Amino acid sequence: TLFLDRIQAANPALNAFITVDRDGALAAARAADERIAAGQAGPLTGIPLAHKDLFCTEGVLTTCGSRMLANFVSPYDAHVVAQLKAAGAVCLGKTNMDEFAMGSSNENSWYGPARNPWNTAKVPGGSSGGSAAAVAARLAPIATGTDTGGSVRQPAALTGITGIKPTYGVVSRYGMIAYASSLDQGGAFAASAEDCAPLLSAMAGFDPRDSTSLERPAEDYARLLAAPAGDKPLAGLRIGLPREFFGPGMADDVRAAVEAALAHYRALGAITVDVDLPNARLAIPAYYVIAPAEASSNLSRFDGVRYGHRAAEYGDLNDMYCKSRAEGFGEEVKRRILVGTYVLSHGYYDAYYLQAQKLRRLIAEDFRAAFAQCDLIAGPTSPTTAWGIGEKTDDPVQMYLSDIYTIAVNLAGLPGLSQPCGFGADGLPVGLQLIGDYFSEASLLNAAHRYQ
Numbered sequence: 001t002l003f004l005d006r007i008q009a010a011n012p013a014l015n016a017f018i019t020v021d022r023d024g025a026l027a028a029a030r031a032a033d034e035r036i037a038a039g040q041a042g043p044l045t046g047i048p049l050a051h052k053d054l055f056c057t058e059g060v061l062t063t064c065g066s067r068m069l070a071n072f073v074s075p076y077d078a079h080v081v082a083q084l085k086a087a088g089a090v091c092l093g094k095t096n097m098d099e100f101a102m103g104s105s106n107e108n109s110w111y112g113p114a115r116n117p118w119n120t121a122k123v124p125g126g127s128s129g130g131s132a133a134a135v136a137a138r139l140a141p142i143a144t145g146t147d148t149g150g151s152v153r154q155p156a157a158l159t160g161i162t163g164i165k166p167t168y169g170v171v172s173r174y175g176m177i178a179y180a181s182s183l184d185q186g187g188a189f190a191a192s193a194e195d196c197a198p199l200l201s202a203m204a205g206f207d208p209r210d211s212t213s214l215e216r217p218a219e220d221y222a223r224l225l226a227a228p229a230g231d232k233p234l235a236g237l238r239i240g241l242p243r244e245f246f247g248p249g250m251a252d253d254v255r256a257a258v259e260a261a262l263a264h265y266r267a268l269g270a271i272t273v274d275v276d277l278p279n280a281r282l283a284i285p286a287y288y289v290i291a292p293a294e295a296s297s298n299l300s301r302f303d304g305v306r307y308g309h310r311a312a313e314y315g316d317l318n319d320m321y322c323k324s325r326a327e328g329f330g331e332e333v334k335r336r337i338l339v340g341t342y343v344l345s346h347g348y349y350d351a352y353y354l355q356a357q358k359l360r361r362l363i364a365e366d367f368r369a370a371f372a373q374c375d376l377i378a379g380p381t382s383p384t385t386a387w388g389i390g391e392k393t394d395d396p397v398q399m400y401l402s403d404i405y406t407i408a409v410n411l412a413g414l415p416g417l418s419q420p421c422g423f424g425a426d427g428l429p430v431g432l433q434l435i436g437d438y439f440s441e442a443s444l445l446n447a448a449h450r451y452q
């Protein structure tokens with residue numbers, strides 16, 4: 001009950017949880033006690049956790065931060081949820097998020113913004129803002145999130161915790177409500193890389209119900225963490241610094257914290273090399289064509305017929321669709337559906353969607369070339385520390401630009417991690433982003449672990 005009591009005390013101020021499942025948590029905790037007593041405990045048995053509210057949970061609300069799903073109780077568990085249940089983890093509840101994971105500040109939630117525990121006038125980042133706020137405020141030791149364009153790494157950075165998004169295809173998307181399917185990937189939040197590792201190990205693994213799930217043997221992502229540290233635990237590690245990530249877009253205080261972290265890495269034995277990602281600047285335009293295109297298609301299923309919001313009054317069937325969607329979706333979701341249907345429409349498809357797919361390939365090739373020269377890539381996670389609630393809500397383009405360092409990773413399908421690396425001039429946390437080649441999650445976690 002320690003965490004449940006903490007949630008009860010702190011959640012009114014933070015709005016990190018949409019649903020708290022007290023009874024379910026207590027029952028799961030009792031079952032975990034029995035497993036522990038029977039000597040059948042694994043690393044997560046009895047560990048409390050929170051799920052982002054787009055992972056379907058049988059018998060518990062799954063709202064996706066939307067009015068559209070305000071009454072939706074899934075009849076089944078997402079793969080990730082089932083895996084964590086099987087591991088004996090205790091689900092405390094479901095966390096706040098931008099509606100359908102569209103946003104960078106958690107302000108697009110139908111349930112109101114989650115708040116940053118370091119300063120409740122600031123955003124916690126998004127879209128997995130509730131999970132990040134919950135872990136940062138120690139309302140849960142670990143939490144799940146999803147990262148389509150940065151939604152695990154960026155809120156981790158803004159709240160001073162560790163967040164990892166694995167290689168695309170490592171975590172099954174079954175039962176994870178879809179935003180942009182070719183980019184969506186589940187990820188893990190914890191106070192440290194060491195605590196992220198067992199969570200990610202439990203989330204990952206092949207699942208035939210997701211056609212993009214990769215058929216690879218299960219991995220223990222903590223396997224490198226136990227090696228003796230010594231004086232220079234990262235001796236010989238080549239960290240690539242993309243010139244494009246250190247340009248004028250970054251705030252001075254973020255730059256200072258990132259530079260200090262790199263100096264610390266050099267002290268641990270790593271060497272830094274300059275690399276180029278010449279097409280990285282095209283990541284935002286490519287993403288904001290591809291993601292809305294996929295979203296417009298994915299969200300067409302919300303028609304008010306079988307589940308989800310249905311307008312109370314309507315004329316014919318078409319009117320029912322229109323009114324239900326008009327009422328159920330928020331402004332940002334509607335904006336993306338409109339952009340998405342536009343870029344996919346006849347006559348514009350070649351000009352926008354096809355071009356964006358070509359940029360995506362160029363960006364992936366940039367990373368491939370960079371990884372010929374280095375083992376990991378480092379840079380800032382977010383160009384600034386957490387901003388004020390309301391500060392960017394009138395200007396969607398400003399909001400989209402805050403994803404500048406995270407999005408290329410999703411377009412390339414690479415793993416990425418954000419770890420705390422100090423504080424800005426305002427006393428708010430700064431995140432260092434580490435990007436690895438495909439399937440380098442264990443090395444990323446090790447690099448973050450050695451730093452802490």
Ligand code: GLN
Nearest residue numbers: 101102103148149150151
């Ligand atoms: N901020 C980005 C968006 O709004 C990324 C969100 C995400 O990763 N889910 O699309």
